[in-house]
Amino acid sequence: MNPDSKIFLSGHRGMVGSAIHRALLADGHDNFVLRTHAELDLCDAGAVEETLAEEKPETVIVAAARVGGIHANSTYPAEFIHENLASAHNMIHLSWKHGVKRLLFLGSSCIYPREAPQPMTEDCLLTSPLEPTNEPYAIAKIAGLKLCQYYRKQYGVLYHSAMPTNLYGPGDNYHPENSHVLPALLRRFHEAVESGAPDVTLWGTGSPLREFLHVDDLAAGCLHLLELDNPPDWVNVGFGSDVTIKELAETVRDVTGFQGELKWDTSKPDGTPRKLMDSSKIRATGWEPKIGLREGIEKTYAHFKQELAKGNIRG
Structure with a gap:
């Protein structure tokens, strides 16, 4: 990308968007179109079109999304499919309408089938049913990916997608019910240390395997993709190895300094046994x-404590 080109980065205050923003600034870019949700509702096609017509960005990065864990997806399925589908459609279609030549769409590993072969390759998309607990979100992300693929095929615009694995890092959501597993663990163990709790009880058996990627690594991957002349239509962006939830919990316990007992409520569900991405294509x-x-x-825990002291923790 030309350092002087104008970049419309949606979701710049979220965990992913803010990491991409930091990476772009470090790479010498300073010509941005940035809008908070209060300033621009991406579900409002008229407002999105007005912004694109006025600003005329050369590159668009779609990092905005409504996200959450199993509880949030199960509680608000209509909002998850509507908001993510509408915002993806508006950003992709209207970018094409207003002459944007390059667009990067951010998705998620949950686009792949529940029973996908491990590690999951890009070509297992749409080969069998999705995980029911996040199907609404996944369908919206698949639609965005396919919009990019077919607009590129039909119109020749360089619209492509990145599908990251489970992410963590600065700016994560630490809500006690609606957050993902790693930030939820950080908050649980931190609060247990603060309260002097003798133990922490976690859901399931701790046996499921999960892959985790620091959001700054994802941001570097996004900049790398944007520099490629002919990137694949979509690529997985993962760390390349996974850990059990038990191993993850023990690492978080060590990092936070919690000295109490770790208990498992095996009456609660484990979820998908394994989710590991094959990232050989981007590598x-x-x-x-x-x-x-x-x-x-x-690094994430140090940032969490800094933000907590300022009263800036999300969730």
Whole structure:
């Protein structure tokens, strides 16, 4: 990308968008179109069109999304499919309408089938049913990916997508019910340390395997993709290895300094046994992650405590 080109980055205050913004600034970019949700509702096609017509960005990065864990997806399925579908459609279609030549759409590993072969490759998309607990979100992300693919095929615009694995890092959501597993664990153990609790009880058996990528590694991957002349229609962006939830919990316990007992409520569900992405396609183009899991958790916990002291924690 030309350092002087104008970039419309949606979701710049979220975990993913803010990481991409930091990476772009560090790379010398400073010509941005940035709008908060209060300033621009991406579900409002008229407002999105007005912004694109006025600003005329050369590159669009779609990092805005309504996100959450199993509880949030199960409680608000209509909002998850409507908001994510509408915002993806508006950003992609209206970018094409207003002459945007390059667009990067951010999705999620949940686009792949529940029973996908492990590790999951890009070509297992739409080969069998999705995980029911996040199907609404996944369908919206699949639609965005396919919009990019077919607009590129029919109109020749360079619209492509990145599908990250489970992310964590600065700016995450630490809501006690609606957050993902790693930030939820950080908050639970931190509060247990603060209260002097003798134990922490977690759901399930701790046996499911999950892959985690620091959001700064994802941001570096996004910049890398935007520099490619002919990127794939979509690529997985993952760390390349996974850990059990029990191993993750023990690492978070060590990082937070919790000395109590770790208990498991095996009456609660475990969810999908394993979710590991095959990221060989993006690695073949020259990108690889740099931040190990423990190092990333230590950095994230330090940031969590800084933001907590300022009263800035999301959730």
